[in-house]
Amino acid sequence: MKVRDEVCGMEIDAHSAAATVEYAGKTYYFCSEGCARSFRERPDSYVPPRPPAS
Numbered sequence: 001m002k003v004r005d006e007v008c009g010m011e012i013d014a015h016s017a018a019a020t021v022e023y024a025g026k027t028y029y030f031c032s033e034g035c036a037r038s039f040r041e042r043p044d045s046y047v048p049p050r051p052p053a054s
Helices: 033-041
Strands: 002-004 011-013 021-023 026-030
Touching: 021 033, 026 033
Parallel strands: none
Antiparallel strands: 002 011, 021 026
């Protein structure tokens, strides 16, 4: 399954991702530990806010 690294935008295979991070109930996949670290430090910079539940 192809996924997009939220930090650098690279398309990677989820099964061979260098790192993963769980955030807000979702798994994010990264091409490197550096991208995962950036995401962990400021996840709201990379993931758009969810609309409030109605």
